[in-house]
Amino acid sequence: MTRQYWxxxxxxxxxxxxxxxxxxRKGDTFARMMGPEGIADPHPYIETIRSQGRLVKTPLPWVTCDHALVRSVLRDDRFGVRSSARIQIPKVLQRFANRVPPPANPADPPAMLRMNPPDHTAMRKPVVSAFTPRAVKKLRDTVETVTEELLDAMPSGGSIELVESFASRVPIAIIFDILGMPREDQEKFLxxxxxxxxMLDVGISRRTYGRAMQAAQSLNDYLDRHIEKLRREPGDDILSxxxxxxxxxxxxxxxxAxxxxxxxxETTANLIGHCVSLLLRxxxxxxRLRAEPQLWPNAVEEALRYEPPVFITARQALTDLELEGVQLPQGxxxxxxxxxxxxxxxxxxxxQRFDVARPNANEHLSFSYGVHACFGASLxxxxATHAVRSLFERFPDMRAAAPPRLxxxxxxRGYAQVPVHxxxxxxxxPSTVA
Ligand code: HEM
Structure with missing residues (x-):
């Protein structure tokens, strides 16, 4: 890793x-939740934080597990996303750090997730408009075709690892359709x-960050060539x-991109992995889903609620403000x-109960809320609904072969491996996409 990235x-x-x-090490609940013990099972830490109040001070930031408060901060324009353009080091080092801009990546502006309005709006609007009804219809067809191809290739009576051979394969095919990229390049993208x-995690190691920057550089080189090609020969895809x-x-x-x-x-792959593991367990x-298949879409909402693929997000006060009777200085x-x-x-x-028939499962906040609410939510x-339902219909006796690994x-948050018989x-x- 170069010194700038360091x-x-x-x-x-x-x-x-x-x-x-x-x-x-001092036993702080929030810090432990963000460490290996929290990754293994975060819920006891979440409940401890909840018992301490709606807005809880930790040695690092403030934290909330309260549904109403999370929602209200997400739509409050006094808060914004933390921009890595404003990195917190002395000015002289900042100039040095910014001299070589990082390769375009999801964690730095102008990626929309790291921008605040009005710049955010200028980024998001054109991307959303590129998802035309015709383009979305094509994605639906791809979901059906890819799911059937993958299931056809799975051996009757065999044992497989589901993340590698199924949960990650459906979303990558869709991303490739969106970006108009050739199928044979999927392995390097994975x-x-x-x-x-x-990169979107908190407090990652220097090695992990270095690897992420290297991958971002390779992706940039690929996208340079790919975008030039789409300028000359536009395809029938969203990036074109x-x-x-x-x-x-x-x-x-x-x-x-x-x-x-x-x-x-990875979010969608994690959702599929969580759904499958929950239903096997x-x-x-x-x-209940076999008896009432109309509940499938609700089962996916419940999996989103119960095991959100994006576990935590953050917002920064853009000005001095008051929240829950607490004075928060800017930043x-x-x-x-x-x-x-x-x-x-x-x-x-x-x-704490997973219930596929929960009437208000879709009140979860797993796709966030406010200006950054996920626009890939319906996709x-x-x-997930089509992939998981089809998997259980084709392999009705499927069972866990070993405990899944996070x-x-x-x-x-999601599984790296879900081994099954x-x-x-x-x-x-084949059921059609709802
Ligand atoms: C289960 C799958 C998914 C989950 C759980 C998920 C979750 C999220 C969340 C929580 C955010 C907002 C983060 C924040 O407010 O800080 C977000 C933003 C975003 N998601 Fe998703 N997402 C999923 C699938 C997708 C898909 C399939 C796409 C692409 C087609 C997508 C594209 C985006 C984009 C571009 C943003 C940034 C929006 C903005 O900043 O305005 N997501 N997603």
Whole structure:
């Protein structure tokens, strides 16, 4: 990693990393939740924080697990996202750190997730407009085709690892459709995606950041060539629509293509992994879905509520302000636990229970809220519902072959491996995408 990136790492991740470690050793609940114990099982820490109040001071930022408060901060224009353009190191070092701009990536502006209005609006609007009804219809067809191809290739009576061979394959095919990229390049994207996603985590190691920057550089080189090609020969895809609209410059095109990869791929793979694992663990819930298949979309909402693929987000006070009777100076960070909000007993009855028929499951905040609310939400819902339902219909006797293994990441929480025995394969008329 060059010295410029070292300084970026130091200010964005190095300082929080040291503070979290020290505080974790002292037994601080928030710091422990953000460490290995929290990754394994965050919910006891969330409930401790909830019991301390709606807005809780920690040695690093403020934190809330309260549904109403998380929602209200997300739509409060006195708060914004933390921009890595304003990295917290002395001015002279900042000039040095900014001299070599990082490769376009999901965690730095102009990626829309790291921008505040009005610049955010200028980035987001053209991207949303590129998702035309015709383009979305094409994505639906791809979800059906890819799911069937993957299921056809799975052996009757065999044993497989589901994340590698299914949960990550459906979303990557969709991202490739969106970006108009050739199928044969999927393997390298899976590797870059795996290396880049930790960038959106808190307090990652220098090595992980270095690997992420390297992957971002490789992706940039690829996108330079790919975008030039789409300028000359536009395809029938969403990135071509965006390139042809001329609304974003080349660097912004790359940053926002990389955020579609960063925000759209692992999240959806995690959702599919969570859904499958939950249903394997709770066969009575699967039986209910077999008896009442109309509940499938609600089961996916409930999985989103119960195990949100994006576990936590944060907002920074853009001005001195008052929140919950507390004076927060400009720059104060508030960590918003989406997982905590999703199990708030004030909104969800018996919140620690997974219930595919929960009437208000869709009140979860797993797709965030306000100006940064995920615009891939309906696509992700459709992908997961079709993929998981089809999997259980084709392999009705499927069962866990070993306990699933979690990734060592908190922000994007999900399984690295879900080993299963598939059992017999039955031929069914493929269900169509709802
Ligand atoms: C289960 C799957 C998904 C989950 C749980 C998810 C979750 C989220 C969350 C929580 C945010 C906002 C973060 C914040 O407020 O700080 C977000 C933003 C975003 N998501 Fe998703 N997402 C998913 C799938 C997708 C897909 C499939 C796409 C692409 C087609 C996508 C594209 C985006 C983009 C571009 C943003 C940034 C929006 C902005 O900053 O205005 N996401 N997502």
């Amino acid at each position: 300084l970026r790492w130091f200010s964005l991740h190095g300082v929080p990393r040291v503070v979290l470690r020290v505080q974790s 590797a870059w995606g795996k290396d880049m996603t930790p 629509n965006l390139v042809q609209s001329g609304d974003l410059d080349h660097y912004a095109l790359k940053a926002n 990389s955020i579609i990869i960063g925000a759209g791929f 709770l066969p009575e819930q699967l039986d 104060s960070m508030v960590m918003l636990s989406l997982a905590g909000a999703n199990r708030d007993p004030a909104v969800f009855t018996d919140p 992700a819902r459709m992908e 990734r060592q990441q908190l922000t994007f 598939l059992g017999r394969k039955v031929q069914v008329t």
